[in-house]
Amino acid sequence: MGAARVTLDAEHVIVGAGCAGLSLAVRLAMRTPRERGRVLVIDPREELGGDRTWCMFRGAPHPFERAITHRWDRWRVIAGGRVIERSVPGRPYEHVDSTRFFEEAIARVETSEGVRLERGVRADAIVDEGAQVRIETGGGTLRARIAWDARGGGPDERPREDDVRWIQHFVGWVVRTERAIFEPGIATLMDFSVSQSRGPHFVYVLPYAANEALVEDTYFGDVPLAVAEYERGIREWLDAHHAGGVEIVRRERGQIPMSTAQITPRRDPRIVPIGLRAGSAKPSSGYAFAFIQRHVEALAARVDRGETVPPEVAVRSPITTFYDRVFLAYLRRHPTSAPEVFGSLFARTSPERLVRFLSEEGGVGDHLAVMNAVPRLAVMAEIARSRGLWMGR
Ligand SMILES: Cc1cc2nc3c(=O)[nH]c(=O)nc-3n(C[C@H](O)[C@H](O)[C@H](O)COP(=O)(O)OP(=O)(O)OC[C@H]3O[C@@H](n4cnc5c(N)ncnc54)[C@H](O)[C@@H]3O)c2cc1C
Structure with a gap:
């Protein structure tokens, strides 16, 4: 006897209409608005609005270009009495206005056939039941094929003693x-x-x-x-x-x-974390917006290809994670050295390399150049001390 068929409320439920949730919703709306109600986005907030500023260096285009309200062609760091000014042609520092981001995203979602946004709905529990996901809310139970966990905060981690x-x-x-x-x-x-x-x-x-x-x-x-x-x-x-x-x-x-702690591998294949929940914030800088865009773009492409359960898609590569670890571990050990380290980083590294490092586009040469900002002996010592961070995981 086959299992009873359950009617799904949506194929995808996106839990959280913040930066990551709406960034994914817009991409799903742009790609395959095949059926009405295919994607449901829920958020406890009634008013979805801007309460923050998102900045990053110009990178790949994203669907929220119209929310960019300011660009600075030059930037500076002031450290140890030095004023270091830099610029990279074609890579200004850009400011996404979060009020405009929400207006733009909500307009796209609300004019889409496939995506529905419900405000005032909080997920109290998200449970992978094998063939589907159950989402408990104050207003009842929702069922979907996939739940995207975009509730913000931070990822589930497996910290070790020497993690920052x-x-x-x-x-x-x-x-x-x-x-x-x-x-x-x-x-x-x-x-x-x-x-x-x-x-x-x-x-x-x-x-x-x-x-x-x-x-x-x-x-x-x-x-x-x-x-x-x-x-x-x-x-x-x-x-x-x-x-x-x-x-x-x-x-x-x-x-x-x-955080340098390793993110707990996904236990529930049908519950996919995105945004800060997936560890999108770069450990050494806290930048997240650009990484959220890159990650949800990659995931939406997998959905578009018809993959029924999206696979684990890493937010960042092991090499960038490793350099961030060394950098943060050094700063924690020498907290008063931050002005010297950042001053040296901006003064000695070519701005092109530094922007690539901060945007996680760089190669080994860029990473090594960035590590030059930290005294070499200290880097070697930190690598040796930190081996528990990158071996035997
Ligand atoms: C003030 C501020 C400034 C920042 N500036 C930058 C910057 O300049 N550059 C940069 O790259 N990054 C920046 N960040 C970091 C990062 O880009 C943002 O935090 C970003 O909003 C994270 O996106 P998110 O979708 O993971 O979380 P959020 O945008 O916080 O969205 C989470 C959503 O989940 C909803 N939610 C929570 N619980 C539930 C529940 N139980 N059920 C359903 N929904 C729920 C919330 O209401 C919220 O709408 C900044 C962060 C802050 C706070």
């Missing part, structure tokens, strides 16, 4: 200042002229106009601080730059995983 499990934690203000203190043509990726007493700490500045910018007080470390601590950092930086009166236009706050 930091977070990049920050608060940012978009400010309008009385005095014109910003240079609109140049983004400040890291200004280390702030106290390093709590570990790597810098200010990130994205100028939108001579008197308007996002100013972010950022740390790498184990635990976040009280909001007032970052806000004091932003105020002190603005005062040091003689901003005069300050109007706060918008605030953002974030914690992005910077």
Whole structure:
């Protein structure tokens, strides 16, 4: 006797309508809108809107080009009294406005035959039942062939003693200042002229106009601080730059995983993590947007090819993971060296190589050049010490 046939609510349920969930939904909508209701996206939020800024160096085109609102052809790092300015023709630093991203993504989803978005729906449990997935929500049970877990946060990990499990934690203000203190043509990726007493700490500045910018007080470390601590950092930086009166236009706050721990292999073939859940944040930098786009593009292509259960698709290669590990392990061991290490990285590495490294497009030559920023003996020592990180996994 055959098993009873169960009616599916959708072929694919995407759990979470954030950056990764909507990026995948848009791609599925663009590719094969074969049947109405083929893809269902759920999210507990009623209002899906922008509360953050996504920046990265120009890379492969993505479906959200119209959400790019600013480009900086030059960028700088300020470290150890040095101001290092760089640019790479054709690779500006780009800013995706998350409000526009959501408008664009939701418009595409809502005009698509195949994709449906339901707000105010939280997944309480996602269970792989073998032939299908069951998703428990406050409003009832959903069944699908595949569940894409895009709930954000971080991946399930198998940490070892010598893994670094930091977070990049920050608060940012978009400010309008009385005095014109910003240079609109140049983004400040890291200004280390702030106290390093709590570990790597810098200010990130994205100028939108001579008197308007996002100013972010950022740390790498184990635990976040009280909001007032970052806000004091932003105020002190603005005062040091003689901003005069300050109007706060918008605030953002974030914690992005910077972890060298191995991600637990997928246990449930029909539950596929994407976004931060899949480990998309680059351990040494916290950048995730571009890696999310690359990962969901690869997965959507597999779905398009008719693969019924998408295979494990790695977010990053073992070699980039390895260099990120060495880099982060060194920083953890020498936390006050961050200004020197990043200063040396930006001063000594060709900007083309560095952009490729940060965008995870580089080859061995790029990785070795980046490692030159860390004293060679220390790298060798770190590699030896870190062998538990890359052997016997
Ligand atoms: C303030 C901030 C600034 C950042 N800036 C950059 C940057 O400049 N460059 C960069 O590359 N990266 C940046 N990042 C990192 C990264 O790109 C973002 O965090 C990105 O939003 C991660 O995408 P995601 O889809 O994994 O998670 P999210 O975008 O957080 O989406 C998760 C979604 O899941 C939903 N959800 C949660 N629980 C459930 C549930 N039980 N059921 C259903 N849905 C659920 C949430 O409501 C949310 O909509 C930033 C992060 C933050 C927080």
